[in-house]
Amino acid sequence: MKRTVPLIISFIVGLVMVGEFFIPHYKYRAVTSELLEWGLILAAGAFILGLVNLVQVNLPVVIQKKEDWGYKLVMLITLVVTLLIGIYSGTGRQDDGEHYKWLFDYMFVPLNATMFALLAFYIASAAFRAFRARNLEATLLLAAAILVMLARVPIGEAIPVVGDYLPKVMNWIMDVPNIAGRRAIFIGAALGAVSTGLRVILGLERSHLGGE
Amino acid sequence: MNKLLKAILLLCATLLPTSGYATTVTDLSVESPKNGDGLTLDISWNISVEGEHADAVLVVRSKDGESWEQTGDIIAISDSAAYEHSDRLDVPGTWSYKVVLLNADSPEDLDLLLAQARTSSVVSGEPVGKWINTNQGHIALMCLILLVGWLMLHYTKRAMSGDEIYIRKMPGIDAIEEGIGRATEMGKPVLYVPGIDDLQDIQTIASMLILGQVSKTVAEYQSDLIVSCCIPIVREVADEVVRAGFFQAGHPDAFDPTSVRFISSEQFAFCAGTNGIIHREKPATNIYFGRFFAESLILAETGYVNRSIQIAGTAEATQLPFFVAACDYTLIGEELFAVSAYLSRDPRLVSSLKASDMIKVACVAAMIIGTILASLDNDILVNLFTISG
Amino acid sequence: MYQFLKRFQSLDRRWVFLGMAISIVLPMLFPVHFPTKVDERVQSLYDRLEELEPGDKVFVSADFDPASRPELEPFFRANLHHMFSRDVDIVIGSLWPFAPPLVTPMIEDLAAQHGAVYGEDYAFLGFKMGNELAIKMIGDDIIKAFPVDSRENVTADLPIMNGIRQAQDFELIMSVSAGFPGTKEYVLQIQGQYNLEIASSTTAVSTPDYVPFYKAGQLFGLAGGMPGSAHYEQLVYEDYPVEGVRMMATQALDVLNLGHLYIIILIVFGNIAFFLTREVEE
């Protein structure tokens, strides 16, 4: 039972969703859009699981005062306070003057953006220390990259003579070799999705259900 | 009373001679679209304008002769032209339509308007819902999916009956064993990172399959392995996989449960934690297989500075450049899936790979023949692969 | 010489970081402007939007978060300004949880500037979870995907939704996309199935991924990264000027000059040093 029921559900749900593409009738669409809605709710449910896991991992650290427990406490407090404010504020939470909006604008936005901005600096460091033209492949890659970097900014266009051709060569790389390479990867990914999808629907792929 | 009055007005209006502007509605027709959903009707009509004309038109509909209601927006007109409106219905059945001509002083109330304004003749139609989309492209796609399925089953059968299906060796594969050997010589551990995506991603699945083989080799060499995970459930599966690998290699005692670690489910915290492992425990070989995002660059750079041998593989096209530039060997895109099939020899994986290969060859043939045909003004193949609405 | 190069290669990376910071801050304090040519992909996007008639309806999917804001906010603002100026009705939705708090002020700001009425001229349907599943639903039945809008109105009752049941009923779809889920998923899931007209504004990172879709006609326009936003800004504010507008992307593009040069120099010098020292070692 424990094994068969999930497999039967996989088969039915997967098949119905594949049919969505081929069957335009509204009665069929009513079924698929209902299933899609359930899917949305379950996808959101996975987030609750993550939340539970986070508390499970961090609360013991705080209680037993292990290393960095102070920081974990700050994290849990921020989490609970923000969540309460968010749920309490309701639909108008994004209006001016709301605490939720303040937390979002002045704390979440700078933190999220700065985390990613760190990468600009790492790229600089990696460019200097790790990106080596050690073989033909890497050399080609770096040459194309330098060309694109130069052509994509105004100063590249401002170089006399070369500047006129630089954006054209870059566009050619984008439109011809780039597309050829991407399409190959896309087609490969599509074939991967089709074969994995079929394996899931047919019950041949069970790693997400805990293996054999 | 009001209703009666309206009915009288309505009657008068229909009896009155049509006069005023010289705008006429012709060829009003209702059709159910070719691959309709059973709740859509396409209405089309022509407007011919002579001299002074009506300002706008409005389409009204009615089910089974009940009261009329507006559908869609008011359409401004200026010239003779053909118009169409795709009408969405709430319930199926027979629907009647007519087009109402409006000018500046038309009343807002629909009943009054219908009584006063000039309208076209009434046409009716019934939407037909199709249970299968008969577009050439849709049929072709369905055949393709069935073909992949059939090929997979066919090759699974062949592989199971002992037929050897050849898979070529990829350069990174030898490097894995070399890297593990080097780590053993140096007395340092091997680091394995299975990406940061969830278990339902095909790349994570592929990575877990490779991890099984890697852990087996590590156990055979009696070296140390560290697995650094970002998703709790991936850690659980990785733990099982490594345990099984050590068992198969005949060294179940050598397995250290603390070597498979959950770092953090937050991307950058995970990245910082894994960086810490590279800095402090100085693995001789770093293996990155799976789905990576922005952290790829940080991990690969730290590993390079630490002078580890680095082998990476991902199908995430935006991260591949960083792996290619900073790692010693990189498996590109599909090669990652092929490795698991190559190493595991699992008939289900091998057959998937073989089926994909056949489709690839078919695509190559289709593109070359299609180009030649298209150049000879024959679009048969182009159309076969084109799916439209 | 060898010693120097060896030392140069093991330069503390904090100096490299400092150089990066300087090459970003310096051109901001002392701006130098270079003119630039408008990309063909952006031009085609702009031209198609110019064909819209007053009253046409457009669905905008705002799928970005604070991290990608510098690249996409200028486009998003210019795009809303462009469409409001043309009296186009705009329905906005989002597939990213962090997008609504970010885009709501932008939408309200621009609507106020143009005197647009909520529910009639524009509507914001809010966030929908589920990635591909949500997109599929937008294609199938947008009312079902968003039963209520961000202000808790019943979506089906909004005047702007009159005659709209699925993505197909919109004139165009604008996908302002910072990654997954975004333009790629729209193209994969519903563009082909319903033959939709989609344009995309995206981050630099995703641009090379989306170019094939543009070339294959699956997208009618593509504004990629900072240059894409800057070019679109130039086109829009040239034709629909606003007093005191800050062209953030145009400003940033001028700053990018030095940043790119810095990275190129680092790659070139790093490699020169690497090869020179390697020859000596061998």
Next chain:
Amino acid sequence: MITLPLTTTGFGIVPLTAEVMTLSNLAGVWVSIFLTLAIFSFLYEDNPIYKLAEHIFLGISIAIGATEIYFGVFKPNLIDKLAEGRLLSIIPLMLLVMLLLKVTKKLDYMAKVPIAFIVAAFAGVKLTGEANANLMTQVAQTMPDLPAVYEEHGIWSWDADGAGVFSSIFLVLGLCACLLHFYFSARQTKSMAVVSKVGIIVLMLSFGASFGYTVMGRISLAIGRAQELLGLDKPPIEMTIGAGGDPINRMSLVRMMSLTTLIIIIVFLAVWQKKRNHQED
């Protein structure tokens, strides 16, 4: 392509209206500057200020995600519908409960049903979508009508960024080479090796383009942060803090706050570093 004369740069015309900045906004701007610089302090080294900011980030991002998911999904698609008495919505509720049983030790196998549901739903949706857009359409678009291309662009046209017969053939053959590079079950013959090499070259050019664009994207993000720290993200209007007081330029105010915060963080780092060195001795 057209060249546009640029009339306004980013630092263009500014309306001279005075605005009032509330104390809460002022505090907000300062907090945002502090957190930004705190994260950047990681570039120097992992330190307590960074750790504090990092953990605040973790907490707040999860909470905001949860809030938006609650109002975006649970409330409209589940709770509201249940409240209306829609019986069909009981099924997703049951599936949801089964999913949440995953955290228990005894009934965790129940979660396999919703997991199977969601994985299969994604698999089914992805299957047709990918096969259509990424396979069929991409193949269909790689069948150029060469005489028509020749008529429009010739062999090679600089004006159209190198479009022409050469590029069209290059595209078709390049894509074929890449696909054959991924043809794993073929035995390695000499001709296959050549094709494979061509495929690799095309792929590397493609990755190079990606690389260049990624560099641009990352620097753009840093530019966004710098714009905010330097007060360049909003017009430099004159504003008063609270109701009364002298008007002050917004840009100068922000720059002043950034500089002060930077100095505070540097001083802190210096003290912390010294203390740490001392401990190590």
